Amino acid sequence: MALRRLGEALSSIPPLQSALLLLLSLLAAIHLAKLLLRPRRLEPPGPFPWPLIGNAAQLGSAPHLTFARLARTYGDVFQLRLGSRPVVVLNGERAIRGALVRQGAAFAGRPRFPSFQLVSGGRSLAFGGYSELWKLQRRLAHSTVRAFSTGSPAPRRLLEQHLLGEARALVALLVRGSAGGAFRDPSRSLVVAVANVMSALCFGRRYSHGDAEFLRLVGRNEQFGRTLNRDFYGFVRGKFLQRRGRLRPGAAPRDMLDAFISLQQEQPRLPLEHVPATVTDIFGASQDTLSTALQWLIIFLIRYPKVQVKMQEEVDRIVGRDRLPCAEDQPHLPYVMAFLYESMRFSSFVPVTIPHATTVDTSIMGYLIPKDTVIFINQWSVNHDPEKWSNPEDFDPTRFLDENGFINKDLTSNVMIFSLGKRRCIGEELSKMQLFLFTSILVHQCNFIANPNEDSKMDFTYGLTIKPNALTINFQMKLGKMPSLPLTFQSISSLTTKRLVYEHNGILKCIS
Template sequence: MLDFNSLCAIVIAILGLILSYCYIQQKWIFSDRKYPDGPWGFPVVGHLPLLGKFPPKQLMAWRKIYGDVYRIRLGSWPAIVVNGYAAVKEATLTAGDAFSGRPDFVSAQVLRSRTGDEDFAFGTFSPAYVKQRKLLAQALRMFTYTRQSFVEEIVDTAAKNLGKTLVAKFSKLAGSLADDVQFAVASIMYQILYGKSKQVDKDKHVRVIANGLEEINRFTGSGSPIDVMPWLRYVMPGKLETLRNLQCESDKIMLTEVEEHYKTFDKDNLRDITDAFLNAAEQLKQDDEGGYELTKMRMIMSLFDLQSAGIDTTQKMTLWLVLYMAAYPAVQGRVQEEIDSVVGQERPPALADKPRLVYTEAVIQEVMRIVTILPVSLPHYAIEDSKICGYHVDKDTVVILNMFSVSHEAKVWDDPDNFRPERFLTESGEINTSLLGHSLPFGLGRRRCVGEQLAKINLFILFSSLMQQCHFTLSGSADLTPIPGLVYTPENCNIMVQNRN
């Protein structure tokens, strides 16, 4: 039961939101600035009830009526939705850093409360963020290129073990592959971040990480009420505490690894990305850029973001790839024929094979495009007054990039709702690089995924290795409808896995 003071606070908050909503509607209508039009929503909740079970579909429907840029309201936050490649590019690149901020949603506040410092992915745009991103990019670039064989070996070993596990479990009885794929990807990321042969405690580490990821998905997915209506914290405080506790558990695991790396760090022997991160921080000190210090907690928060994004997106993209191969057996057969021809069965696929595994790469690109597992980007935030496509966007406005509209833009893709890997191939059978530039699974601008290159390596080797080892067959009909969240998940379809070797 709510006490009297809490009830009064909720009532006052609701009245304040209604008044704010009316004020903003009036400001947009009567201002001499050119603001975009948009659908009418509801007081307090805004357009949240109108987004439905699959928000990208509703966002696309509004685009047909209001154009590439239109306004909506997410709870107590005024927002602009940006659609299509040209408009998204303008918002992320042409406009500079005007929309590189992050709104102070409830989830960002909870993540910040763990350490008192800004989270990297969900934190605001600042000089500290720029330097933190520079460090991360430098560490990842150095480690990915100089230790490529190290990364390949880790992914290959995990992929082989995963293939054997799936065949052993699902060769006679179909089932969901989600848990096994998640553990394999978690093992890959754990070793890349903290050291080769680091053993992941499945019951402890992976489950803690997975629970934390799912909780963040629920909080930060498009249309999450508690994230954009702060007064709900008084109604359901337990959910906030659950999120915070799960992240604190994950922090403890990472703190142990980080402290060990501080004690054993050797700049002449960089064992993993954590070492590369420490080395980049040492170089930053020597460059005397000043004003920034890589504290243990900042390192933990950055590693947490790399770990979370690396596991969640790679796991779910692998599941989507397998599901599409099972749903389209002719495509699966063509991928396997190409791998058999280029690689054979005597050795595992390697990055060096990628230029010749063009159809395999086209399939990866097409599944990423048609699924668009992050159909709505993490919310951006206007840190200054600016414009998009000629429309004014006031400071402190949430900017939603509809990435689903980019990957399903009819004038670029012709038949965007059809699964057709051949669209990524030229007439001469090479990868169509011009189309790659219109597919933005990792975003654009300052907030572009910093781990893009590592993710591409992991996904290519993992998928090609599974295709080399296994044949996937659906038991029953294919359900390609995603489960909404921050990262869209496939349904738990029943799949059988046969050994190809």
């Protein structure tokens, strides 16, 4: 009787729908059979993937939190499927360091996503595949960034003066916008300020905060990843084409773009078109991550007013009121540095790195990982590991200070925000220097007041970086007039006449 009713029910379904139902049932059965019959002993475990979509629907709006939750069930190495593509997720310092440091070359690839091939005309350092050409491109880029930031004294002073001038302009803009007790969203001003520092380094000039072209390119940095391969790359390439014909052989580079063109002439194995692509990467990645970090730093200052006061007291005690903080003050401002490291740890504003891919068949923690497997690196899991950090969900800068009040350098090295290994961010030291100077100058000059009509919850939007949702803040100038710059931009122009030369070991040096 039951079989007859089932037959009658099936006979009432139109032939086309019956065929589709049969096909879907067959696909599901084949998919399940593959999962059950294939050898799984050496594959990473993971949640059941649904036909066609895999585990994509499980990731939610905060994948880094989903990854950490799944790691509690399946371990620090587990496997997902996004559509039909297998993806291995690494959590925790042991798994991540084991892959990126101990097997750096094996995990240094990038997935062959079509979108990655479009970035900067397929010549991107950040998104490009691991190859001999890529290693040369990275070596030249790293030496150039180091030369203009933390290398020789002259370019380092030049960077500092660019940043001091931009920080002064930023303070004036924020305070002016808060006149009459007004509350304002500082995010766009922070984006333009950081972009101006990078513009000065890369192209030798800054832009007005009201410049229409510059604002169109960088004023909405949450869209940077979507416009990188069009508008911004075109902007940089235009400057490159202007410079290429004008730069005389042997002339002293005035900025990073000049330096890259000169290096390419010394190293013709790097195609000329890789120069604008590399500068685009350096500019774009820096302005996006740094402006996001500064937004988090300011939110922490209003969220934790006692921390704000303690930072201001330390800066006033060390720097005084007759000058602005400078790079030489950094060793004497341990609480400011502790605040920066705790902000990076707590926010983990780069929670998951750009996806990696394996370049060979390899293994990690006993699991076999085939060549060309997509790898997700969950940095957030390291920064919030309860076995590494006491009360990781509490914001506490003092965790980075030792019993004598000095920075605990062993502990700061545990913060994972700039990745590790072959793909470690080449601008890490440059970024830390900029964050220190911007933050110390802001707390030296301003009081930050939260809007009492807004919820202080730290909600965010997930992307390449975690961006805090907009909050309005009142910026009040502290007592006293803002000190003048130690040097004017005109007086440091002579620093740019120093010549950067390429050494055979791939290092840029500054000579008189």
